[in-house]
Amino acid sequence: MANTIPVRVGISQCLLGDNVRYDGGHKHDSVLIETLGRHVEWVPVCPEVEVGLGTPREPMHLVGDPQAPRLVTLNTGVDHTDVMHRFAQKRVRELEALNLSGFVFKSASPSCGIREVSLFTTQSVETRDSIGLFARAFMEHFPEMPVEDESRLHDPQAVKDFLERVLAYRRSRN
Ligand code: SF4
Numbered sequence: 124m125a126n127t128i129p130v131r132v133g134i135s136q137c138l139l140g141d142n143v144r145y146d147g148g149h150k151h152d153s154v155l156i157e158t159l160g161r162h163v164e165w166v167p168v169c170p171e172v173e174v175g176l177g178t179p180r181e182p183m184h185l186v187g188d189p190q191a192p193r194l195v196t197l198n199t200g201v202d203h204t205d206v207m208h209r210f211a212q213k214r215v216r217e218l219e220a221l222n223l224s225g226f227v228f229k230s231a232s233p234s235c236g237i238r239e240v241s242l243f244t245t246q247s248v249e250t251r252d253s254i255g256l257f258a259r260a261f262m263e264h265f266p267e268m269p270v271e272d273e274s275r276l277h278d279p280q281a282v283k284d285f286l287e288r289v290l291a292y293r294r295s296r297n
Pocket of ligand 1: 135136137138143144145168169170171172229232234235
């Protein structure tokens with residue numbers, strides 16, 4: 124019998140066009156939504172809004188150790204690391220119940236970026252070798268689940284490849 128449960132893929136909510144960014148705007152990705160979006164049911168997550176930081180909010184960046192960075196606001200230096208860690212642990216357990224088969228993250232975000240996220244070392248040197256806090260918790264919780272960021276899903280072959288990985292993951296779980 125055909126599997127009638129939709130293929131659910133998580134997504135950083137700003138990519139859907141919702142005004143959840145720190146500046147009150149969004150990062151609607153029409154290419155992604157029109158291509159991959161035809162095949163999946165999106166499950167939106169905005170870690171920074173869901174953790175209670177509101178919109179608009181002071182922007183943040185990562186500082187310290189690339190493997191264990193702190194999430195700190197740019198101007199006033201408020202450290203949101205611990206609250207984001209607690210939120211992420213709880214949220215990934217909730218997402219587990221939704222049977223996701225993949226996740227598309229917003230690139231370069233200190234919360235959602237899955238690679239090459241900007242980080243300032245304790246000597247104030249900028250590197251691009253960290254991972255957003257929520258994305259890290261997600262990938263640790265679901266080590267086999269296909270994840271990608273929107274910047275790599277703008278050509279048809281990349282979308283096709285990602286969708287195939289998503290469907291293969293889903294089959295492996297059924
Ligand atoms: S990148 Fe992540 S935390 Fe930032 S606005 Fe988008 S969904 Fe929210």
